[in-house]
Amino acid sequence: xxxxxxxxxxxxxxxxxxxxxxxxxxxxxxxxxxxxxxxxxxxxxxxxxxxxxxxxxxxxxxxxxxxxxxxxxxxxxxxxxxxxxxxxxxxxxxxxxxxxxxxxxxxxxxxxxxxxxxxxxxxxxxxxxxxxxxxxxxxxxxxxxxxxxxxxxxxxxxxxxxxxxxxxxxxxxxxxxxxxxxxxxxxxxxxxxxxxxxxxxxxxxxxxxxxxxxxxxxxxxxxxxxxxxxxxxxxxxxxxxxxxxxxxxxxxxxxxxxxxxxxxxxxxxxxxxxxxxxxxxxxxxxxxxxxxxxxxxxxxxxxxxxxxxxxxxxxxxxxxxxxxxxxxxxxxxxxxxxxxxxxxxxxxxxxxxxxxxxxxxxxxxxxxxxxxxxxxxxxxxxxxxxxxxxxxxxxxxxxxxxxxxxxxxxxxxxxxxxxxxxxxxxxxxxxxxxxxxxxxxxxxxxxxxxxxxxxxxxxxxxxxxxxxxxxxxxxxxxxxxxxxxxxxxxxxxxxxxxxxxxxxxxxxxxxxxxxxxxxxxxxxxxxxxxxxxxxxxxxxxxxxxxxxxxxxxxxxxxxxxxxxxxxxxxxxxxxxxxxxxxxxxxxxxxxxxxxxxxxxxxxxxxxxxxxxxxxxxxxxxxxxxxxxxxxxxxxxxxxxxxxxxxxxxxxxxxxxxxxxxxxxxxxxxxxxxxxxxxxxxxxxxxxxxxxxxxx
Amino acid sequence: xxxxxxxxxxxxxxxxxxxxxxxxxxxxxxxxxxxxxxxxxxxxxxxxxxxxxxxxxxxxxxxxxxxxxxxxxxxxxxxxxxxxxxxxxxxxxxxxxxxxxxxxxxxxxxxxxxxxxxxxxxxxxxxxxxxxxxxxxxxxxxxxxxxxxxxxxxxxxxxxxxxxxxxxxxxxxxxxxxxxxxxxxxxxxxxxxxxxxxxxxxxxxxxxxxxxxxxxxxxxxxxxxxxxxxxxxxxxxxxxxxxxxxxxxxxxxxxxxxx
Ligand code: SF4
Ligand code: SF4
Numbered sequence: 001x002x003x004x005x006x007x008x009x010x011x012x013x014x015x016x017x018x019x020x021x022x023x024x025x026x027x028x029x030x031x032x033x034x035x036x037x038x039x040x041x042x043x044x045x046x047x048x049x050x051x052x053x054x055x056x057x058x059x060x061x062x063x064x065x066x067x068x069x070x071x072x073x074x075x076x077x078x079x080x081x082x083x084x085x086x087x088x089x090x091x092x093x094x095x096x097x098x099x100x101x102x103x104x105x106x107x108x109x110x111x112x113x114x115x116x117x118x119x120x121x122x123x124x125x126x127x128x129x130x131x132x133x134x135x136x137x138x139x140x141x142x143x144x145x146x147x148x149x150x151x152x153x154x155x156x157x158x159x160x161x162x163x164x165x166x167x168x169x170x171x172x173x174x175x176x177x178x179x180x181x182x183x184x185x186x187x188x189x190x191x192x193x194x195x196x197x198x199x200x201x202x203x204x205x206x207x208x209x210x211x212x213x214x215x216x217x218x219x220x221x222x223x224x225x226x227x228x229x230x231x232x233x234x235x236x237x238x239x240x241x242x243x244x245x246x247x248x249x250x251x252x253x254x255x256x257x258x259x260x261x262x263x264x265x266x267x268x269x270x271x272x273x274x275x276x277x278x279x280x281x282x283x284x285x286x287x288x289x290x291x292x293x294x295x296x297x298x299x300x301x302x303x304x305x306x307x308x309x310x311x312x313x314x315x316x317x318x319x320x321x322x323x324x325x326x327x328x329x330x331x332x333x334x335x336x337x338x339x340x341x342x343x344x345x346x347x348x349x350x351x352x353x354x355x356x357x358x359x360x361x362x363x364x365x366x367x368x369x370x371x372x373x374x375x376x377x378x379x380x381x382x383x384x385x386x387x388x389x390x391x392x393x394x395x396x397x398x399x400x401x402x403x404x405x406x407x408x409x410x411x412x413x414x415x416x417x418x419x420x421x422x423x424x425x426x427x428x429x430x431x432x433x434x435x436x437x438x439x440x441x442x443x444x445x446x447x448x449x450x451x452x453x454x455x456x457x458x459x460x461x462x463x464x465x466x467x468x469x470x471x472x473x474x475x476x477x478x479x480x481x482x483x484x485x486x487x488x489x490x491x492x493x494x495x496x497x498x499x500x501x502x503x504x505x506x507x508x509x510x511x512x513x514x515x516x517x518x519x520x521x522x523x524x525x526x527x528x529x530x531x532x533x534x535x536x537x538x539x540x541x542x543x544x545x546x547x548x549x550x551x552x553x554x555x556x557x558x559x560x561x562x563x564x565x566x567x568x569x570x571x572x573x574x575x576x577x578x579x580x581x582x583x584x585x586x587x588x589x590x591x592x593x594x595x596x597x598x599x600x601x602x603x604x605x606x607x608x609x610x611x612x613x614x615x616x617x618x619x620x621x622x623x624x625x626x627x628x629x630x631x632x633x634x635x636x637x638x639x640x641x642x643x644x645x646x647x648x649x650x651x652x653x654x655x656x657x658x659x660x661x662x663x664x665x666x667x668x669x670x671x672x673x674x675x676x677x678x679x680x681x682x683x684x685x686x687x688x689x690x691x692x693x694x695x
Numbered sequence: 696x697x698x699x700x701x702x703x704x705x706x707x708x709x710x711x712x713x714x715x716x717x718x719x720x721x722x723x724x725x726x727x728x729x730x731x732x733x734x735x736x737x738x739x740x741x742x743x744x745x746x747x748x749x750x751x752x753x754x755x756x757x758x759x760x761x762x763x764x765x766x767x768x769x770x771x772x773x774x775x776x777x778x779x780x781x782x783x784x785x786x787x788x789x790x791x792x793x794x795x796x797x798x799x800x801x802x803x804x805x806x807x808x809x810x811x812x813x814x815x816x817x818x819x820x821x822x823x824x825x826x827x828x829x830x831x832x833x834x835x836x837x838x839x840x841x842x843x844x845x846x847x848x849x850x851x852x853x854x855x856x857x858x859x860x861x862x863x864x865x866x867x868x869x870x871x872x873x874x875x876x877x878x879x880x881x882x883x884x885x886x887x888x889x890x891x892x893x894x895x896x897x898x899x900x901x902x903x904x905x906x907x908x909x910x911x912x913x914x915x916x917x918x919x920x921x922x923x924x925x926x927x928x929x930x931x932x933x934x935x936x937x938x939x940x941x942x943x944x945x946x947x948x949x950x951x952x953x954x
Pocket of ligand 2: 291292296298299314317373376377378380381
């Protein structure tokens with residue numbers, strides 16, 4: 001017994017000492033970061049539900065069935081096998097140890113063995129997946145491309161070791177009569193049968209050696225975990241708990257500096273807008289970086305990565321983590337950097353963003369903010385927020401951004417729209433309508449009988465294709481007898497492209513002007529055809545004190561259909577596929593309305609593309625990318641167009657002017673005969689119009 | 696070295712302009728901005744100042760009360776201080792009166808180099824710079840595509856249709872720059888915040904020793920007799936090609952005396 005106690009204690013001291021030092025360092029590193037937003041700490045029902053679903057229920061992992069199930073078994077396996085750890089520590093001092101009360105019940109023995117076997121199987125599945133999808137075979141298409149492969153294999157090997165050593169000493173325990181369970185532990189019993197012929201002494205030795213080996217492996221595993229990407233087994237739990245609920249999509253977060261909101265009317269001289277250095281991130285940001293499991297689910301869905309651009313959300317998060325760790329000695333040294341080692345000093349000199357920086361400009365500017373990464377990430381890392389935060393610093397503090405963006409910013413600033421057409425031209429789209437559109441004059445309040453303000457948007461007013469959608473929606477509302485007004489020259493860009501490009505100053509200027517216009521006009525309900533306007537008005541304007549009920553036209557139209565105020569009369573004989581715009585679908589969860597709408601039209605045969613709904617693939621226009629050139633890799637819109645054409649559809653329907661533009665360009669590029677790209681509302685209009693007035 | 700940039704606050708080109716009863720532009724009803732062409736002069740001044748240690752960049756404008764926003768925009772891009780000549784008597788001034796006022800103000804400020812844009816985006820006369828140079832007896836180098844200085848002289852590159860010229864003038868001098876002179880910077884947050892504290896002096900015509908009747912509509916050498924909005928542009932002719940499009944096109948060009 002003395003051997004057990006002494007060796008056991010030595011192992012424990014060594015492992016906990018090493019792991020403890022590491023965890024303390026990580027904790028102190030987190031303390032050098034910025035405070036988090038106050039709302040994060042709050043524990044509400046949403047947070048608890050999130051934790052239950054994503055950690056205990058492994059919801060996001062299970063969206064990928066095979067690896068998800070394997071991970072579920074491993075996760076629960078480790079929770080349950082935690083009991084064997086208690087048994088193991090107990091056995092160091094008392095060979096007969098068992099957990100009080102329930103510790104001899106057969107079902108517990110069975111449960112432990114069941115999960116031991118399940119984890120073993122899961123390890124085999126993981127190994128299979130890693131072999132099949134190894135980067136050497138699949139190249140950049142592999143979700144493991146760029147992950148630490150050796151480290152991952154080591155972890156699998158360690159898990160394997162944990163299980164076999166556990167079963168070994170449990171088997172020996174049965175033979176020496178020290179096992180807590182009479183029956184139930186089927187796997188341990190099987191091992192016992194193999195060991196039994198070796199005799200009592202041998203089993204005695206195997207029991208002690210196996211126990212020490214098992215504990216040694218587990219403790220070694222602990223040390224490896226805190227020094228590797230496998231740290232996620234500790235950080236994922238708080239990270240999921242502290243993440244934005246229901247998800248870090250939709251609105252971007254208001255700018256905070258030093259933990260306090262920035263007052264854009266009177267900004268402080270030392271306010272920092274965005275993140276220009278690793279320590280500008282909040283400690284939740286740091287926790288994000290520490291939580292990345294390198295699983296590559298984000299990377300596998302990223303439109304930038306999938307079209308050969310240098311941005312992978314996984315590699316971005318990994319770079320930030322590696323940089324934070326490399327710079328840690330410098331950050332932890334406080335103000336006295338005399339004793340900081342040269343490598344950390346050199347790392348501290350590296351810019352966060354730059355050609356020789358941690359993140360290169362090509363990576364930063366490739367993001368469409370589509371949110372596919374956030375959607376996928378099983379540990380709720382908030383990639384989009386981090387990317388936009390870094391853009392904010394580049395644009396606002398450094399005035400550094402792709403050259404083409406200057407035109408966009410100038411047009412937004414001076415004309416109030418990306419095209420630079422200016423307010424007076426905002427009603428031109430109405431010219432071809434055969435009924436008058438009511439326009440709210442300067443300083444007027446919304447008339448009593450007008451139910452909705454129709455927010456036309458810049459594209460809806462100026463983009464050739466989008467004006468068709470504006471007219472279709474106006475005509476449908478008119479037909480349904482819904483009274484609406486438009487702002488005409490009183491409207492300016494919502495600021496979405498400015499904000500997603502990182503120009504928060506310009507966003508604030510535009511958004512505040514709009515909030516002011518809408519509020520003073522007494523607007524309550526807004527309908528809009530643009531997914532980006534929909535997102536800004538509904539999710540971001542509340543940050544500026546603008547609270548409106550915002551609906552997307554597909555939602556309003558499907559409601560009008562349900563209420564019988566619109567009746568599709570003419571069949572539209574066509575195979576139609578629907579492209580989920582990121583800012584309507586993933587960011588705002590409007591999946592059903594546009595499909596209901598298409599489904600209500602007789603003759604329409606709806607086909608879904610492979611990547612659909614939550615996994616829809618971006619058209620390439622989000623994140624202000626609409627206004628930037630796309631010189632790297634292949635084109636995102638063409639990638640998506642190919643997929644949509646492959647459904648065999650004659651009509652590609654979308655519900656966002658930018659998607660429609662991008663996809664129409666893609667169809668033109670592919671010279672796809674007989675494929676048209678249009679808005680969902682247009683399909684409905686064709687069916688609602690009486691035959692004689694069809695045009 | 697002291698650089699003074701002449702800037703103008705102009706009505707937003709994409710906005711709808713209206714004219715008051717005296718045929719002057721109604722500046723109140725329309726959003727304004729720092730003239731886009733003047734932004735290039737500001738940019739060049741700031742770039743020059745980066746090459747000359749201890750250089751000072753100031754801005755000068757003449758205009759209604761809101762014109763101070765143009766100065767603030769310039770100061771947000773960089774530079775040190777600004778002067779705003781503001782006086783009701785200036786309403787309706789023509790180019791001659793404007794040059795009188797700006798020349799007097801420049802004399803009072805003191806300068807080594809005066810920079811201005813190639814034209815204003817509203818009146819687009821391009822005459823004020825040379826008028827000022829004439830009044831101050833300065834060498835004037837206009838339409839510069841590149842500017843550099845060694846502290847005692849200024850060298851510019853000018854691209855014409857026929858040739859690229861390199862011109863030099865001793866300081867003090869006046870230079871106007873084109874919109875090809877280099878991309879204009881976006882004000883960064885720090886300079887925007889700092890700009891709020893930069894001094895802007897407001898001078899009246901009396902401060903400059905100019906009598907009210909020498910400026911404004913009263914002192915103008917020209918009179919605006921009428922101002923009419925430009926007729927809306929008509930839709931173009933669309934020729935559908937039925938095999939004879941070329942003929943139609945030729946006819947159209949001939950009919951419009953373009954052939
Ligand atoms: S938001 Fe979209 S484009 Fe940006 S990193 Fe995530 S997946 Fe890639
Ligand atoms: S960021 Fe999330 S999804 Fe991407 S590799 Fe890391 S853990 Fe996986």
